[in-house]
Amino acid sequence: MLFLKTVIFLQILCGFCFIGLHSKIQHDYNFVVKEAQYTRLCSTKSILTVNGKFPGPVISAHQGDTVYVNVYNKGQHNITIHWHGVKQPRNPWTDGPEYITQCPIRPGEKFRQKIIFSTEEGTLWWHAHSDWSRATAHGAIIIYPKENRAYPFPKPHAEVPIIFGEWWKQDVRKVFTEFLTTGGGPNNSDALTINGQPGDLFSCSKSETFKFNVDQGKTYLLRIVNAAMNLILFFSVSKHNVTVVGADGFYTKPLTTDYIVISPGQTIDALLYANQEPNHYYMAARAYSSGTAVPFDNTTTTAILQYNGNYTPISSPPLPYLPYYNDTQAAFNFFGSLRGLPNKYPKTVPLNVTTHIETTISVNTLPCPEGHSCAGPNGTRFAASINNISFVAPSIDILEAYHYHIKRVYSKGFPTFPPFLFNFTAEYLPLELQIPKQGTKVIVLNYGSVVELVFQGTNLVGGIDHPMHIHGFNFYVVGFGYGNFDKEKDPMKYNLIDPPLKNTVVVPKNGWAAIRFRATNPGVWLMHCHLERHLSWGMETVFIVKNGKGSNETLLPPPPDMPRC
Template sequence: MHASAQVKEASYTRLCSTKKILTVNGQFPGPTIEAQYGETVYVNVYNQGKQNITIHWHGVQQPRYPWSDGPEYITQCPIKPGGRFRQKIIFSTEEGTLWWHAHSDWSRATVYGAMIIHPKVGSRYHFPKPDADVPIILGEWWKEDITKVLQRLRDTGGDPNISDAFTINGQPGDLYSCSKQGTFKLTVERGKTYLLRLINAAMNTILFFSIKKHNLTVVGIDATYTKPLSSDYVVIAPGQTVDALLSANQVPDRYYMVARVYSSGTNPRFDNTTTTAIVQYRGKYTSSSFPSLPSLPLYNDTNAAFSFLGSLKSLADKYHPIDVPLDIRNRILTTVSVNTFPCQHNETCAGPNRTRFAASMNNISFVTPSTALLQAYYQHTKGVYGDDFPDMPPFLFNFTDKFLPLDLQTPKRGTEVMVLEYNTTVEIVLQGTALVGGIDHPIHLHGYNFYIVGFGFGNFDIYKDPLKYNLKDPPLRNTVSVPINGWATVRFKADNPDRHMTWGMKTVFLVKDGEQPHERLLPPPPDMPPC
C-alpha cells in the first residue's frame, strides 16, 4: 500500500480567529491510515512547509528497519523544506489503534492523525465485533502561532504558554467562544456498539475522558488487547491510545462527550478548560434540553487517575499469550526530574534565581546531536555520542522529599546512550523526583512495547516493591505515566536492533546486532534525508 503525505500550511479558524497551521494534506487532524496486521505501507512524505520536519509512527515497531521511525537526530535527520522521504511502516501489531505525528519541535501540536490496524481475516475477536470504528483524537489549540510559543520557551527558559483550548477531533466544542457550530458530533443508533479509538495528541497533558450516562468498556491500549474494563471515565496520557466500546443503550437524546486535564503538580499552570463533543442518537429525542456535563474526577485526583491505570491488565489468554521477561540481565534505575540551569549573563531567564528550566534522566540533560545517532552508529562515526549513560543515579538521596538541596537541581549536559546486547532482557525503574516540583511524567519508548509490571508513590524500595510486581498479566504499552513523586517499572526484551522534550528528559538505547542475519539492522534506504 502506498500513501502520500504533503506537509504544508493551511488556514484554520478556531476560537474566533484564523491562523495558518502546519498540516498533512491540508487536514486537521491529519488523514487516518488504515491497514491490516502484517501489511507494509509506504508513505511518501513531502515537506512543503517552511521548517524541518520528521514524521514518527508512534507505537509502530520496525523490525530491523528503524530508519523510518522518525525521531529527528536519533533515527534520521529531518526532512528539509522542499525535500521528500519515503517512509516504510511495517504493521506488526495484531490489532488496535496507534497514531502518527510530527517529531520536530512543537509541530506535533497540529501535525497528527490516527492509525488503525485491523485484524487479519478470520482472526478471533475477544470482544463483540463493533458496528463501527470512531477515531477520537484529543488535542490542544493555541491562538498564537505555535512556533512563537516555542521560541519564547527557548528565549526565556521558562514554562511554555498554556493552550487556549483542548480539542476533540480538532474542535474545541460548545464551551468555548465561536466554537459551537463546529462541535464534533457522533451520531449513533440505539442498540449498536461503537469502538472508540481514543488518542491523546496533547503536548504534555494527561486527560480524563467521559461520556454522560454511558460506561466505556476498555478492550485495548496502545494496540494491545486488555481484559475488558468497564468504567465511567478513562485516563489517557500524551502518546497513549485506548480502544473502548461504547454501547448506545440509553434513552435517545443528546449526551456530552468531554475531556479535561489531570494535573497533579502544585506549581505548574495548566489549561483548566473542558472540551466537548456530542453523542446524538438517531430519531426523536424525549427531551429538547441541552446536554449536561458528566461528572469527572477533580483536576488533581491522583487516586482516581492511577486507580484506572492500575486496573488495566493484559488479556493473557491462550489465544493472546504474553511473554513477560523474568530473567533480567540489565537493571536500570533512573531518575526523571525537572531541573534548572544557571543563565548566562546575556540570557533572558524566567526561572527562579536567574535560571532556565531543564529536565534530565539520571542527572543528564540530553543534548541533541547535529547528526542522526543511528547513522553515526551504523557508519561508525566517532564523537557524536558517548556510551556511558549510568544505570544508577549518580547521587542517592530522598528523591521525593519536599525540601531538597539546591545543588541537586543542576544536571550535566550530554549525549549519552546505553548500549544493550541483542536479545537481552531489561528492567527500568523510572523514579520521579521532587526537584523544582514533582509532577507526573509520560515516558515513551520508541521501537518497543514494554510491560508495566509495577508503580507506586514515594521512593522505590529495591527489596519490598519488586515483591508486588504483576508478572501474570501486566499491561503492555509503549508509553507509561510515572506518578507524581513516585515510580514505575517496565520490562522488555531488546530484540529490535536499533535505538531508542524540549528540556532534555530523554536518553537513547543502542541495541546491538545479533549473530544471525535476521537479527541484524538492515541498511538505510537510499533517500535518507541528509543532515
C-alpha cells in the same frame, strides 16, 4: 527480506465520519506537509497540516502489513514523522525522531518511509517529531486483525476516532521558540480539542462541535488518541459507561468504567453501548495535572453523542462526571486496573532479568548565561533530565553515526543507576541537586537482553507525573507505586501474570514505575517523556541495541533517500 504486502487506505471525506470495517486498497500513502488556514476561537491562523487536514489522515492496515508513506515537505520548516507505537522491527531508519534516527526532511524535499507492522493490533497514531510540529501534524493509525480473524470482543456496529489535542491562538512555533529563548515555561494552550474542535463551551466554535450519531441498542468502538502536547486527560461520556478493550496497540481484559485517563502518547480502544434513552449526550475531556503551582490549560472540551430517532433533544445536555484535576488516586486507580490479555498474547512476562536499569526523571534548572535574563525559578533556565543528564541533540543523527562509525556525535556510558542518592521525593531538596549535566549519552544493550527499567520520579524543582515512551519496543508495566522505589520490597508486589503491554507508561508524581522488555530489536531507539515541554528541556536518552547473531537479528540497510544533514 520483507516484501510489501498491502497498504490499506482510508480516505476521510467528511472530517471524522464513522469508519467502516472494510477499506480501500492502495499501494502507497502520500503525506503532503503544508501550511493551511484554520479558524478556532474566533481567530484564523496558518497551521502545519498533512494533506490539509487537522487532525491528519488515518492510516489503516491489518496486523503484519507493511506500508509505505511518501512524505513531501511543502511547508516552510524542517519536518520528521514518527509512527508512534509501531515497533519497526530492525528498521529504525524510518522511525522518525529528529537527529536520533534521521535528519529532518527539508522544505521542498521528500522521504519515502517504510512502516513495518508486526504484532501491533488496535489503535496507534502518527505525529511529527520535530520541534513542536506535532501540535497540528498528527493522526490515527488503525491496525485491524489479520484477514478472517475476529476481534476478541463482539464486533462493533461502527467505530470512530476520538483525537484529543491542544489549540493555541498564537502560532505554536512562536510558543516553542519563546519559552526556549526565555528559559521559562511555555504559554498554556487556549483550548483543548476533540477531533480538532473545542466544543460547545466555546461560543466561537460551537457550530463546528464534533458530533456523531448512534442507534439505540448498538455498540460503537471509540479509538481514542491523546495528541495533546502537555496534558494527561480525564475523559467521560454523560450517562454512559465505556468498556476498555485495548491500549497502546494491544488488547486488554475488558474494563468497564465511567471515566478513562489517557496521557500524551497513549491510545485506548473502548466500546460504547448506546443503551440510554434517545437524546443528546456530552462527551468531555479535561486535564489531570498534579504539579504544585504548575500552570495548565484548565478548559473542558466537548463533543456530542446524538441518538437517531424522532425526539426533541434537551437544550443543555449535562456534562459528564470527571474527577477533579489533581485527583491522583482516580488517575492511578484507572491505570492500575488495566490488565493484559494473555490468551491473545501468549508470550509470558520475562522473569530472568539480565539488565537492571534504575533512572531518576527530574525537572531541573540551569544557570542563566551571563548577560541574559532568564524566566525560570530564581532567574534560572528550566531543564529536565534522566539520571541527572539533560540530553543535548546532535547535529548528525545518532543512527547514522552508529551505522557508519562517525565519532564524536554521541558517547556511551549513560548511567544505569542514579549518580546521586538522596530522598528523591522529599519535600525540600538542596538547590545544588537541581543542576544536571548536559550531554549526548546513550545506553548500549546486547541483543536479547532482558531489561527491567525502573523510572523514579523526583521532587526536584517540583514533582509531577511523567508519561515515559520508548520507541521500537512494547513493554510490560509490572508495577508502580508512590514514594521511593524499594528494590527489596517493591518487586515482591509486581504483576508478572497479566500486566498490560504498553509503549507509554505514566510515572506517578513523586513515585515510580517498573517495566520489562526483551531487547530483540536492533538499532537506535529514543526514550523520552511525552510531555513536550519536558522533552524540549532534555528529558530523553537513547537505547542502542546491538545486532544479534542471526540474519534476522541484524539492522536492515538504510533506504537510499535518507534525508541529508
